[in-house]
Amino acid sequence: MVYSGISYWLSGLERTLAKFLVYMVSMVVIAFNGYSIGVLLGAMFRxxxxxxxxxxILFLPIVLYGGLFVNDTNTVVWMxxxxxxxxxxxxxxxIMKNQFVGYMSVPSVGDKFIEKLRLNSLSITTNTLINIWLALSVCTLSYLMLMLLTMKTDGTLGRVSNRAQREKLLAAPDPRFTVLETACLGGS
Structure with a gap:
């Protein structure tokens, strides 16, 4: 939100509160997507x-096919x-539709610009809702991956599957760390 508050006004975009709020919501949802993909990757790999x-491998197609570099006109059909x-x-x-649809410095220049970019025909609200759905789907997948990590070998969910692991986790801390903690805190 801080990034949106700074970048919107410095970019010279239309100075209306409604357009700024759409920009900010879009940026927050994009950031939420990035966060959820990061959590998914953290859950997938040990x-x-x-x-x-x-x-x-994951982010290259996401960035390339985001509309800035590649769109329908300059990519092969099968991709x-x-x-x-x-x-x-x-x-x-x-964000592009928010800024350019109905932009009338020259008659319908904004609509022609959007048409030239070949952005999909979905509305701003629909694009934002699809983006939220994507983020929630990736978060759900992350949750399922984390559940798989916590499963026992027999396929059931459980706490610590091994008695030795449980005892090790509940044991007293390593004495080296308590000495270091005492030295750092100034105790004797």
């Missing part, structure tokens, strides 16, 4: 190297379906 390797899974596309379309 180590950081898997996440680091998966991020470019056009990727644009419908890009939350950036829905946010970008909502």
């Amino acid at each position: 180590d950081i190297t898997g996440i680091v390797n998966a991020v470019p 056009r379906w990727l644009q419908w899974f890009s939350p950036i596309k829905y946010g970008y379309t909502a």
